[in-house]
Amino acid sequence: MKHLHGIDFLNSRVLDAFPCLRVVTPEEWVEARPTIRKFPAKSCIFQREEGADYGMFLLSGTARISRIAEDGGESIISTLTAGEVCALLVLSGLSGRDYPGTITAESEVEALFVAKQSFLGWLQTHAEIRGAVFGGLLDGLLRISEQIDGRRSESLDARLAKAMLRTSSERKPLLNMTHHELAVEIGSSREVVSRAVRRYRQQGWIESGRGWIRIVRRVELESLLGD
Known part of the structure; x- marks a missing residue:
């Protein structure tokens, strides 16, 4: 785990994956308590309990977003690639509901974690971040719809x-x-x-x-x- 502080992000690979984060001020970075974590393939990188404390930005690799049903069955909702934010994470945070899924690394991944309140605050106060994240969510929802239609016909x-x-x-x-x-x-x-x-x-x-x-x-x- 690597802790980063304020100005460190100006020359970081974080901005390569998420250029919209350039608008975040050094003071806001300090409040967000950012950390970068690396995970090997097959490991869980985000789950229900962490949804109450963190927001997450995937910097590299690919991950699988899935939901565990009450009977223990697992269903894949979508996949996440570098430069994307989980739609469930955003929507559960804005609605005040628990995060309903789990995110598992498909390959080795690197992810940025920030305090949940900072994550939600950036979405509401920075138009650049809001546009990039919600544009990504729209693309993700369209992708899920295409996958469902494809499964019906394939x-x-x-x-x-x-x-x-x-x-x-x-x-x-x-x-x-x-x-x-x-x-x-x-x-x-x-x-x-x-x-x-x-x-x-x-x-x-x-x-x-x-x-x-x-x-x-x-x-x-x-x-x-x-x-």
Whole structure:
């Protein structure tokens, strides 16, 4: 954890990810008690209890926003990339309600934490921050709507292939995801995902083990995406 004070932010990577924060004064930074934290992949970076104390800005990496139901089931609401703020965090803070989700790192991430009152105060007093954050929220909501529509029309194979391809690349074909995590991401069950993964392995498209999958024949998976 790295504590930063006032003027330190003027030459920080914070402003590269969130240029709108340039309007924050040194005095406001001091009041916000900012800290930068690094998290490894798979770790929880924000949860319900922290929503009462902090606001968070994602500086690098990608994260998954999910909600845990009363029966213990997990559903992914959206993903968060560098330069974005969680919509649930903003809306729960402005409405005075508890933060209803949890944010988990998909890759190694770095995040800026500030005091919740400062976070909410900046949204209300700085038009630049308000415009950037709420513009990002609008984009996020549109993205969620597109994902829901896409899930309705896509086959399971297409959704699963997209999830596997999204978290890997030609240079980095290994993804550290369990069948349960893939099932949560595509809105299916672990058993169904396990059957599909077994089929892909038998076809020679992937290699897999406990908690990992390596893409061997990327073109074949891409063919499942359709047009």
